[in-house]
Amino acid sequence: MPAAAAPGTTAGTAGTSSADSAGASKSVRRRAGRPSAALLDQAGITAAALELIGRKGYDGLTMAALARQLDVAPSALYNHVASKRDVLLLVEDHLAALVDVSGFGAGSWEDAVRTWAWSYRDVFAQHTPLIPVIAVLPVTDAPQTLAMYETVSGGFLAAGLPEERIVSAIVALESFIFGSAYDVTAPADIFDAGSMAGATPHFTAAVRSLAARGDERPADVAFGLGLEALITGLGALRR
Amino acid sequence: MPAAAAPGTTAGTAGTSSADSAGASKSVRRRAGRPSAALLDQAGITAAALELIGRKGYDGLTMAALARQLDVAPSALYNHVASKRDVLLLVEDHLAALVDVSGFGAGSWEDAVRTWAWSYRDVFAQHTPLIPVIAVLPVTDAPQTLAMYETVSGGFLAAGLPEERIVSAIVALESFIFGSAYDVTAPADIFDAGSMAGATPHFTAAVRSLAARGDERPADVAFGLGLEALITGLGALRR
DNA sequence: CTTATAAATGAATGCCATTCATTTAGTGAT
């Protein structure tokens, strides 16, 4: 857990072990009506969603399952979120706080970017179904994500990148990170050409010679290779 | 299991220009039973799916809509594809053939990569819902995609990249391309911090100064920046 | 002529997100 960022606002609730409201499985039958204390809130929904995702994966994350996890009727969720997409947004923003931006302001710019990029990829490799959501997500709707951008922007500016290229540089890195996150989840034999191998000699040979020197995970090798290239190339913009 | 199946008898029809069977909207009521010539085949299904995607987007691509487009009952589709995922695979492989690999073997390696990467991104920017599918797709199931890899591998080898790094280099570029494809579809105001702008001075300033010099599309600027960095970095591996 | 089969039908099935009328328990004002 890289920790870090976790900007002030919601830090109070976020700090508590997220399991509490998630695990509530009292089988006590409740009647409709306003309870003494609200059963649901966004923090509880987020925690329950994460718990569910961890146990059953994203296929298991249905509004019905989420409601059951919280011992509540599915329709009750809609008092606190407008849609399932909203739930995914809550989860996404929670995860953004786990990305390690501690390197910015500490060591070299290169090392800070390395730490950030690897942890960013690692976090979202476990949550690839969120990537299509993030990609189109206005930052306004995700405060933790926005906080991450602020820290990274500050680090880039301090390192001497021209202000007008900072967003482009971040976007380029992020695009690479998201694409690479998918890569982590790919099956090991994804490049096995099978019966078509005869028709693709160059590619088949390349796949074989990669596999031959295989201690490190292929996805990690590719990520390291691309990341170092990006760091060098983007670093050259500094003045 | 996709590919294989393709009942031999009807293979002849598969070779025909795929557009014909897509537009078939005869309202003639048919009875159950084997028709004189098969109404459906994978080429026709692919063409109809592309037509539908172009007209209604991926939300409009349902098995029911696809069947209607082909003037057939939804269940009939399952004689030719095992699942909706299979339909997406057919579409993906069709698109792979549109990617421009003509640069390999022609000009410089750098230019070939540029042409390939830009066209690859452009094709899939229109089809981002396919990206999660491609990412986990064994190449065996996608002959056109495999053919693309073969051409690119050959180009990389000819340019002097060590064989054991070719796959990693391609994966790194592809990851960047997929991530960047999402970027193209993002709304223009995605980085507008709105009410949070006060709390994020560096980021907000960076966004503003990017917008200030804005003739080119932001997604294109970021893609160009990252791509040139990758080309330089990966090119340095040549011997 | 018989038989096997590919390829269609349409009627389920089960899952899903979401909506809605309804109920109820607190809160705050009079």
Added chain:
DNA sequence: ATCACTAAATGAATGGCATTCATTTATAAG
């Protein structure tokens, strides 16, 4: 105290979705 208001729950629809299955039938093969 009483009353009205409202937040937050319920459970019963609703409509859409992919997929399955028993059934039908034209055709090709033997």
